[in-house]
Amino acid sequence: MYVIFGEAKIEDLSSQLQTQATEKFKVLDLSNVIPKAEPSSLALDDEDVDEEGVEPKDIELVMTQAEVSRSKAVKSADGDIVSAIMELTN
Numbered sequence: 001m002y003v004i005f006g007e008a009k010i011e012d013l014s015s016q017l018q019t020q021a022t023e024k025f026k027v028l029d030l031s032n033v034i035p036k037a038e039p040s041s042l043a044l045d046d047e048d049v050d051e052e053g054v055e056p057k058d059i060e061l062v063m064t065q066a067e068v069s070r071s072k073a074v075k076s077a078d079g080d081i082v083s084a085i086m087e088l089t090n
Helices: 013-027 039-044 056-066 070-076 081-089
Strands: none
Touching: 056 070, 056 081, 070 081
């Protein structure tokens, strides 16, 4: 007769492979994959523009989607923000 102390564990190979795969993705550095807006080009075009008639949320949306400065977003967002975003991203 044998007496065994401890916890009975079953090896789950799929769980081990999944754990290894997640570790690989934790290590990856995606900073070189994601393009960043150039702050110098955004800062050069920072002039005062009349924002009358343009909603502030529309301006912010155009700025984030087209990655342009506030003045460019205001100039192009004259009511139709979809056209403004399309124009600025081409």
